Amino acid sequence: MxxxxxxxxxxxxxxxxxxxxxxxxxxxxxxxxxxxxxxxxxxxxxxxxxxxxxxxxxxxxxxxxxxxxxxxxxxxxxxRLTPADPILRARVLELVNVIACDIHPVNNLRVQLYLKNILGVTEEQKNIWYRHWVEQGFDIVECLLARQDDAPYCFGNQPTLADCCLVPQVWSAARAGCDIAAYPRIDRIYRHCMAQPAFIQAAPEQQADAPQQT
Structure with missing residues (x-):
């Protein structure tokens, strides 16, 4: 593979x-x-x-x-990352789609390059654009998480597809200067996940093509 x-x-x-x-x-x-x-x-x-x-x-x-x-x-x-229970499966996919459809597509690299190179926005304007869509999406995610009992992961004691999608989006948002602490449920789940071996192994800093720290 x-x-x-x-x-x-x-x-x-x-x-x-x-x-x-x-x-x-x-x-x-x-x-x-x-x-x-x-x-x-x-x-x-x-x-x-x-x-x-x-x-x-x-x-x-x-x-x-x-x-x-x-x-x-x-x-x-x-x-299993997508729950078999139909209601829980739908809840997981609801959160996943906020990230995968509402936040990420308007902020990915090709959009950022278009904003900068074609529309001529400044770096600060591009950053404002990025933060706007992250904040709007995270407001929704925080509300969805508030419907659940407090748990280590988005939907209970085991990671799901929701955690696989939320954690990278939080990592990217924090790297772009977004205030993650403004979203306490998201922040708590992110911190828990990033202390787990699988998430650490998958982290950008651990990849072979990551810039070497000096």
Whole structure:
């Protein structure tokens, strides 16, 4: 199995968490998004959307993180990340889609580059844009979490797809200067997750293509 990834990609981070939780070994294949390697034809032949992650498992090649997560949950069902209970499954997917549909798409690298290079916004304006969508999305996530009993993870005592998606988004938001402490439930879950071995293993700082600290 191969995972085409970039250390700071939040969508690739989602998949790395799931692989670590399930104990699935894989070959890490770095794709430098900042250098534009995702636009090379050889990569586009593998993934027409021109992004990471891409998972290759034998003859199977998938290029969208949620599709990959669903595949992994079917292929390696323990521990299960999408609950079998229909109501809990819907609650998990509700939170996942706030992140995957409402926050991430308007803040990913291609959007940021368009804002800067095509529309000519300043760096500060770009940062304001980013924080606006994160804050709006996190307001919703915080409300969804408030409906649940306090627990280590988003939905109880075991990680789910929701944690796989929330943690990378929080990591990216904190890196961009967002005030995570303004969202106490999100902050508590994030801190708990990032103290667990699978999340530590999947963290951007632990990846082979992460910049070396000096």
């Amino acid at each position: 191969q995972l085409f990834s970039f250390f700071s990609s939040s969508t690739a981070f989602r998949v790395r968490i799931a692989l670590a939780l399930k104990g699935v070994s894989y070959e890490y294949r770095a794709v430098n998004l900042r250098a534009g390697e995702q636009h090379q034809q050889a990569f586009l032949d593998r993934n027409p959307s021109g992004g990471v992650p891409v998972l290759v498992d034998g003859d199977v090649s998938l290029g969208q993180s949620l599709a990959i997560l669903d595949y992994l949950d079917s292929r390696y069902p323990e521990p």
